[in-house]
Amino acid sequence: MPKTSQDKWLKDCFIPPDQPIQWQRFYSFSFKYTKCTRLITFHFKFMHRRLATNRFLSKIGIKDTDKCSFCEDEPESLIHLFWSCKKTSSFWNSLTNWLLLCGITDQNFRLNCAVALGLRPSLAGVMSLINFCLLIARYFIWKCKYNQKLPDLLGFICLLKTYKELDLSKNTLKQKFGNL
Numbered sequence: 001m002p003k004t005s006q007d008k009w010l011k012d013c014f015i016p017p018d019q020p021i022q023w024q025r026f027y028s029f030s031f032k033y034t035k036c037t038r039l040i041t042f043h044f045k046f047m048h049r050r051l052a053t054n055r056f057l058s059k060i061g062i063k064d065t066d067k068c069s070f071c072e073d074e075p076e077s078l079i080h081l082f083w084s085c086k087k088t089s090s091f092w093n094s095l096t097n098w099l100l101l102c103g104i105t106d107q108n109f110r111l112n113c114a115v116a117l118g119l120r121p122s123l124a125g126v127m128s129l130i131n132f133c134l135l136i137a138r139y140f141i142w143k144c145k146y147n148q149k150l151p152d153l154l155g156f157i158c159l160l161k162t163y164k165e166l167d168l169s170k171n172t173l174k175q176k177f178g179n180l
Contacts, residue, residue, distance in 0.1 A: 095133070
């Protein structure tokens with residue numbers, strides 16, 4: 001990944017220089033958790049910042065506004081769309097609570113920007129399961145943008161069910177999701 005993209009991620013997520021990101025882990029993230037080319041392609045575009053937000057589409061004259069697809073209050077950048085938008089934040093809170101209720105995370109799990117966006121894959125609890133859920137959550141947010149609907153927990157769970165049968169790299173994922 002070009003250094004400029006890395007610098008943008010660090011700036012967007014307020015990651016200090018003394019807490020470096022393991023970029024190789026970020027690059028190979030999706031390959032570890034899924035065999036689905038759709039998810040791998042999405043993650044590749046995401047990490048290389050090649051997803052067209054309304055800010056970009058407005059600049060090139062495709063959209064009339066650069067406002068967020070969800071809140072319609074602020075310009076839509078990657079960090080806004082996937083993390084700081086109030087509608088996305090509400091979705092992340094619902095997802096975090098659901099992961100706790102399902103026993104996938106514990107009370108000590110804290111979702112922050114770097115973990116949610118895959119810059120720092122979670123090391124808590126059942127690591128593969130959490131990281132897989134977060135990958136699906138990012139993809140779900142992107143799908144919601146293009147389907148012009150707000151991200152919600154029920155929609156996420158439906159999408160998760162769709163992907164649960166994939167050949168994932170850890171059998172614990174299949175076992176844990178067996179009851180969905």
